[in-house]
Amino acid sequence: MYQHLTTLPLPERTPVPVCDLVIAGASGDLAMRKLFPALVQRISEGVIPEASRIVGIVRSGETEDGLKDGAATRLKEQGLKSPDIDSFLQRLSYVRADVSDSATMGDLNARLDDPGRVRAFYLATPPDLFIPAARALKGAGLLEHDSRLILEKPLGRNLSSARAINDAVAEVLPEGRTYRIDHYLGKETVQNLLVLRFANSLFERSWSQRDIDHVQITVAETVGLEKRADYYDRVGALRDMVQNHVLQLLCLFAMEPPNTLDADAVRDEKVRVLRALRPIEGRDVLRYTVRGQYMAGSIAGRPVPGYADELGRDSGTETFTALRCEIDTWRWGGVPIYLRTGKRMGARCSEIAVTFKSVPHSIFRDNPEPNRLVIRVQPDDGVQLQFMMKVPGSGRLKLVPRTLDLRYDTAFGGRTPDAYERLLTDVIRGDQTLFMRRDEVEAAWGFVDPIIEGWNEFYATPHRYAAGSFGPSQAVGMIERDGRSWAEPEVQG
Template sequence: MTSKAHTLLLFGATGDLSQRMLLPSLCALHTDELIAEDLRIVGTARSPMTDLEFRNFARDALEKYMPAERRGHMADFLGRLSYQQLDVTSPEGYEELAAKVDAGEDLAIFLSTAPSLFKPTIEGLQKAGLAGEGARISLEKPLGSDLASSCAINDAVAAAFPERRIFRIDHYLGKETVQNLLALRFANLLFEPLWRSQYIDHVQITVAETVGLESRVDFYDDAGALRDMVQNHMLQLLALVAMEPPGSFDADAVRDEKVKVLRALRPVSAEESVTGQYRGGASSGAIVPGYDEELGRDSNTETFVALKAHVDNWRWRGVPFYLRTGKRLHKRVTEILVQFRQVPHSIFPDARMKANQLLIGIQPEENISMTLMAKVPGLEEEGMTLRSVPLDIAMPDAFTGKHKRIAYERLLLDLINGDQTLFVRRDEVEAQWRWVDAIRATWAKEGVTPKTYNAGSWGPSAAIALAERDGVSWHE
């Protein structure tokens, strides 16, 4: 789509995501004059509110979750907001919503509701004339719990909206450093000739959290680490690392190449996976309970997953991708490590050679670091002393004066502008689910159950063994 929306309709406008992410992101876009002056923002939820009450609600959220220095135009932003109460399961309310929105305008719809409400919501929108040619819809995850349920959700959406008007969100794709993967690979001649099995030994992708269940008890125990983190975020990161160069920076060109990677993933054997569940321990300087204690019952849900994945194509044949994610781990970090091979022959016989590494930090710090071998300064009678040294690019330092943006700022702006490049296409989602479903089927067949690990550690010892039996150490 190329037309810009004149109205943004937020479902779940009083929810946690709206307060923490959506309203602050929209206010920031308003402050930076990145959205049109005449863009209207209409919130809807079950709570009864007037326009004024919703604006006051939004003001409280902005004051709580948005940095003060970015709230300079908050009053003007609040003037954009209006509200319409709606029970999405009741067909009657959609006519009043349509009158509030103006069905004739170009409309961007953001669904931040439970997936079980997608179908009645879309049916209501369609009957009220809010799913026409000028409308586009954005879906917040989770999009199903397996391939079958994901297909059911996608079928329900496709009944009213064609693929070119569906924007599926993975908020990781809105992060600056994730987008920088594309720039790093395809705007620099330095890396692309080396980005293949002849020069890369392996790749590590880590998404580590220090938190436990928090407010996601019921969802997480149904999902687990594999479906919560690997199926969407980590496979999107893997696809961006491994994809072939697209013909252009066009939504379908980029997503075509990601789908090829996801379809080339080799099935994972039981020996190539480790699952874990945390027990009580020390995390972030505090004593914390185990998963079963937080949950209040016994459970076989995994809070940690480590996988050894392979992309079976010419570029990556024989290069393992090690994936690791979990809760209550040693520190909060999301990063990608590209480990290059050793030089084929060293002319420095006494030097302890270390292969080059490219480390891409995504959170909490956004940076890119490359390690190189260099001579240690000083005079020596013979030979040279070498040491591995980092070349660091801290993104905030490289681009002074730029605000650190919430990922949703990018995604909401692209939704309003009709750019699907950073959104996930249906065939991507289904390829991800096929691979993950196969892993879960293997676990069920082989009777794989989570191994315990202490909160504050890096997961079960079996995860260390998964990498070390290949001569690889996790980057910590």
């Protein structure tokens, strides 16, 4: 009975209305790798109505047939089925325009001929185009009626640039129709954090400094620069990952219970977490942060080059960072929270590891290890709970840690929707719960900016670590100073 119930398909919350989805940068890597595959799946499942249209804005001189052929090839390479791709391509059309110039948008305006439809504009472009693109869309009369604007991260490169983007967007569109996307918030396990905490008294009652010793949040990648070399070298791991993905995980983990699940109620609590983070400023960066850059090494048994070799020049940009944070609230006061993220690490893994305090007094000869809860975001999405068990046998009482392992694929069966699938349909539905509000973005930059300033003054050169490891030895030293150690993820083959 249980197995039958858990393999039933999960229903969509509310129907998705007929829409026009316009993607600026439709021939780019983000569209081809993430947005188009998500739309193929949503269309094949009947979530997006048949009458909906997808319009790609491009600046190249390619023909529409050539662009569609290129999209079809990329989608097939990702394992999508030909009938589903064909159904998607029937809804896809291209318009040539400069998204930053309203004078070039006549064809686009003519194409969007139904003011009664939900209309969403996805800026899959570099952030320096956000301001001119928003103004150009407004100048072309395209942001009227129920139009929505989707901004891809990163939103700026510091607090001042983020505020400039937010101010410019606010001039052309209200906050309620602005969607700042962070795809991590669309992942099933990230959303399940709310359910795990607030629907289970077992965890909610122990979710504080009373019972938790420390928390570790790890977002590890095995890839290197791929096709993002110039962009990444200007940004680095702190801006690229911590300011958005990692801090979003921290917010959902540490937030207070919202009164409701309304978008603003949830986001109010997330902002309070960001504002309660203890600043890391000046020389504090030497004690509470670690910067690293990968050297040549091996991943999954194959050699990979170092960062400077991939980039083609020496660089002081960090590809790894670890932070020791504290949240100055009654719930979390005194609980260290360790964050780390990096490229070319020994496993691809995103997880939150919660280590509980040890029992106050052990009556056993073997000291019990503390209980640990691991919330695995990717891969093998799920939840693991480690606790102590007795080894079977009639000899002396011997304790060993064992793990309850709940994985989404075995618990629910079927395919887990990709993050972009969920987020794109939420935009069309008009649900902002999983999108960042402007004060949330600015509060995150307000925490990150002083760290960057401290690095510029006191910590200009990152430490080196071998590709295939889990960062430089200084990150180990940082946590071991507190008498703790990193919970290393399993290396994936």
